[in-house]
Amino acid sequence: MLANLSPIDPHTIPDLRTYLRAIPDPRFLRGLWHPLDAILAICACAAASGAKTIEEIAEWGQRAPLRLLTALGVRPHPLHYRRSPAACTIDRVLCRINAHALDAAICAYLADRHHATTATGDDGDGATDNARPALPAIAVDGKALKGSARLDQPRRHLLSALAHHPPLTLAQSEVGAKTNETRHFLPLLQGLDLAGRVVTFDALHTVKEHLKRLVKGKGAHYVAMVKGNQPTLHAQISGLPWGRTPIAHTRSEKGHGRRESRSIKVMGIADSLGGICFSHARLVLRVHRRQQETGKKQTRETVFAVTSLDAHQATPADLAAYVRGHWAIENSSHHIRDVTFGEDACTVHTGSAPRAMAALRNLAIGVLKSAGADNIAKTTRAIRDLPEHALPFYGIGYEPDLSGT
Template identity: 80%
Template sequence: MLAKLAPLDPRDTADLRPYLATVADPRSRRGRWYPLTCILTICACAVISGARTIEEIAEWGQRAPDALLAAIGARPHPLRRRRSPAACTIDRALCRIDPHALDTAVCAYLADRHSATTDGDKDTRPAHQAIAVDGKTLKGSARTDQPRRHLLSALTHHPPLTLAQSEVGAKTNETRHFLPLLQGLDLAGCVITCDALHTVQDHLKRLVEDKKAHYVAVVKTNQPTLHAQISALPWDVLPLAHTRSEKGHGRRESRSIKVLGVADSLGGICFPHAELALRIHRRRQQAGRKQTREMVFAVTSLDAHQATPAQLAALVRGHWAIENSNHHIRDVTFDEDASTVHTGGAPRAMAALRNLAIGVLKVAGAVNIAKTTRAIRDLPEHALPFFGIGHEPHLSGT
């Protein structure tokens, strides 16, 4: 498994530690033994090795040999032996740090890793970088005196790398955090995909005019006027523009798309910068179950010269795929929904570390995240090259 992943040479990979060093240490200088960057690096290495809880992160550190801890930055004790931080030390650090600062550092690292892998391959780079805006609830973070934490993220479609993440309190607060989430990103020429919750005229108008980006937005009945206008378009007389069928996991899916120009000069729909309306028809047949059908409408600022029907279908499909390529992995492989971490900034910090692990593994070429984490679980030194950290005594065997 490790032989198929590239790059594994730390000299070819950006070092994570300078990014983590930008996170301020909230702890008192008195009695502080482990640098915060060292603790966060141990957390990153443990999570990419499959650690799901703070206790498992501490156990990973306990298995790490002295030379590995030295490479990470752990200070030696008076007897010249290095020890990794205990679970209580890691827990206190994650609870007290600024989770926004950690998110910013992790997202900046992933963005730089992504640009380093795509800038040199201009022939295969997509015409428009697709970024999905989607939310996720940390179900295990709720307590009787506090609701569940809810995070809103901006992720690239392929590979699914988190470029920005913020805590919004509840799903109903996602809308007003949409523009602030994207404020710090360079979105010129990018395509933002979003579900019906974020199909808001003012937000998408500012996205096009201020950020010079495009959008593909799903339309549902929460926008009754827009939904009525799109559903009333003459779809029945239009031919299918693109179809695709897939089989796998005991089910068969087929998707077809129709595309219609809706420029204002043609008396189209009342939505800012809308150029095309889409109608996607999905059919799913699972073994032993009744066939299900679904009709979805969408609107985009891309015109027919900027995207083909197949590319538009891929953009919509790519947004739906975020659920499997990121959220499902966090819930199943890293057991995020079962995590009971709930104090301070720890829930969001753990989510950032999981995003970091998924993004780094995807950039390295991992197809099956669970299988890859199992391959490096019992060999702590194998985690370091993924973050650009050299460890000479053990790198020769990887």
């Protein structure tokens, strides 16, 4: 499986530990033995090997040879052997770590990897920029950590900004129990350079103030879904003469036991004659999706959207790709975290550990996708029993001992 990945030269990839060293150490100096960046590097390598729990992370370190632990920065023991951190040590670190700083370090690392791949015209999955819309896109979406809920505390909820291709997490924040995603939308995107990019999001974030800040303050464009939370806008768009509007683009796909077809109709705001007035909106979209699974009835869904892109900036195929790219985040990120990494089944709930574990999963998915892995589960299984294969993904050089000693 590793042979199918892009060639990995650790000397051309940023060293993850450089970013991890910016995270403040939450531990007391007294009795401190393992460096924080070494512990977090072990966690990152274990996550790329498919580790789902803190115990599995510790087991990965126990299987690692001494030369590998040396490369990761684990300090030697006075009796001249190196010992990886125990599960209780890793648990204390993840529970007490500054989760915001960890997210910032990981997202900065993935953003630099993303800029490097987009600069070369390769998005990590073998496709070039010519196969994608001209303007890169970022999706904003939320996800609940179901296993973190307890009788006395609700489940933790995270809001993330992810690049469409490849699906790298560029920013992440935790949504408080007494707030909702809408209040965290603008702060989440505050530190990102959105000029010349397209931001896609669900109807929950289709708020006039958000759209105005994106276009005027950030120089970005948007593709915003419209549902019942904007009743006036939804009524105006759904009441347009879509029956007389020709289909602008269609696409069909078949795989995984289902057949799916999508069509999109596009109408200019000036041509709608509906008095639609929404922040910097130029086009309205109607996307119709039909899905047929083997042995089941066909399902149909129609959604509406508005965008600040004009007809000369994006073709109907581009607009369909932006909508499809936003929907694909569920499969390319959230589904992998739940199924491959068992996020929903993970019962970690203390302190910062739930968010830290989610950040490590984002990191693992990001680096593997950047390397060209089209099946994360197969890739993690391929490197699970060979710990040294995880290091090059993070730019950490390692020379295996070929002498057998």
